[in-house]
Amino acid sequence: MIELLSQANREPLAEARAAMLTFVVAGGGFSGAETAAAMNDFLKASSKFFSSLDARDAKVVLVHSGDVILPELDAKLGIYAQKMMAAAGLDIRLKTRVLGYVDGKVQLSDGGSIAANTLLWTAGVSPNPLVASLPCRKERGHIAVNAYMEVADWPGVWALGDCALIPTPTDGKFYPPTAQHAEAQSKILAGNIRAAVHGGDKKPFVFQELGKVAAIGRRRGVANVLGIDFSGLIAWMIWRALNLSLIPGAERKLRIMLDWGLDLIFPKDIVEIGIGTERDRRRCNITMKSEPT
Numbered sequence: 320m321i322e323l324l325s326q327a328n329r330e331p332l333a334e335a336r337a338a339m340l341t342f343v344v345a346g347g348g349f350s351g352a353e354t355a356a357a358m359n360d361f362l363k364a365s366s367k368f369f370s371s372l373d374a375r376d377a378k379v380v381l382v383h384s385g386d387v388i389l390p391e392l393d394a395k396l397g398i399y400a401q402k403m404m405a406a407a408g409l410d411i412r413l414k415t416r417v418l419g420y421v422d423g424k425v426q427l428s429d430g431g432s433i434a435a436n437t438l439l440w441t442a443g444v445s446p447n448p449l450v451a452s453l454p455c456r457k458e459r460g461h462i463a464v465n466a467y468m469e470v471a472d473w474p475g476v477w478a479l480g481d482c483a484l485i486p487t488p489t490d491g492k493f494y495p496p497t498a499q500h501a502e503a504q505s506k507i508l509a510g511n512i513r514a515a516v517h518g519g520d521k522k523p524f525v526f527q528e529l530g531k532v533a534a535i536g537r538r539r540g541v542a543n544v545l546g547i548d549f550s551g552l553i554a555w556m557i558w559r560a561l562n563l564s565l566i567p568g569a570e571r572k573l574r575i576m577l578d579w580g581l582d583l584i585f586p587k588d589i590v591e592i593g594i595g596t597e598r599d600r601r602r603c604n605i606t607m608k609s610e611p612t
């Protein structure tokens with residue numbers, strides 16, 4: 320993004336410059352909404368460092384096929400998130416799908432298009448392509464397993480996480496592909512493998528999600544924790560506390576906590592280190608070629 324801002328800062332043609340400064344995010348679920356909000360914050364905070372850019376020149380467009388973003392949460396939280404994100408300058412297109420990307424333009428299902436150099440895809444994930452080639456039964460493209468995570472018709476073979484579809488005990492549905500679930504599955508599956516090898520009872524995977532949290536821009540969030548809805552600063556603090564609790568190691572936790580503490584007082588510290596620019600790639604190539612073999 321910094322490289323695109325630098326390029327746009329030097330670009331004399333208004334059309335090319337607008338495309339460089341337009342970032343389209345396809346999909347208004349957790350990943351899309353959080354990414355779009357973070358990019359928008361970053362653009363607004365950093366464009367002031369570029370002499371010929373105005374913060375209003377840079378824009379993030381969030382394209383979502385449903386009526387309300389964040390469909391995993393209650394609609395009122397989604398509507399709140401939409402309002403806050405729109406107030407922060409995000410362009411949210413509802414009931415619209417991204418159909419493709421042709422000649423530098425994002426094609427939309429409403430017949431329109433958006434000239435943009437950057438398109439981010441967050442409209443759903445699919446299992447690793449390797450899964451399709453495995454000789455076992457699939458369910459919606461995932462490996463079919465029972466509640467113990469045993470692969471159907473393959474005794475002694477197990478599957479968990481995003482590649483597997485694990486049934487819930489009551490409603491005939493399946494658990495969603497999230498890290499929260501994958502981590503909990505790993506503990507149950509380890510016990511089941513031990514039981515299969517050394518004897519003992521296997522346990523079915525039963526999991527109650529603790530909650531869902533999304534950050535929707537600087538110091539704002541939406542959350543549902545243990546069935547209770549939160550929005551605004553408190554939801555954002557829950558989001559930060561949750562992420563911090565998942566960071567491994569006390570030292571790293573402390574470093575991040577201090578950094579986040581400073582972030583509450585000071586503006587973002589934005590530095591261009593040049594990694595990934597064309598100039599650096601060229602320089603890297605030259606160095607590699609000139610190195611003794």
Ligand SMILES: Cc1cc2nc3c(=O)[nH]c(=O)nc-3n(C[C@H](O)[C@H](O)[C@H](O)COP(=O)(O)OP(=O)(O)OC[C@H]3O[C@@H](n4cnc5c(N)ncnc54)[C@H](O)[C@@H]3O)c2cc1C
Pocket residue numbers: 349350444447449479480481482496497498499500501
């Ligand atoms: C953008 C995004 C945001 C997300 N945000 C959240 C969130 O906020 N909260 C949440 O709970 N979940 C989130 N998820 C979902 C979460 O990341 C996954 O559900 C979780 O990582 C699944 O764990 P896994 O171990 O099944 O798969 P992965 O974490 O994908 O691990 C699979 C591993 O297998 C390796 N691998 C692939 N092919 C091979 C091969 N042939 N041989 C050997 N190794 C191989 C891969 O490199 C990878 O390391 C998010 C996902 C995405 C894409």
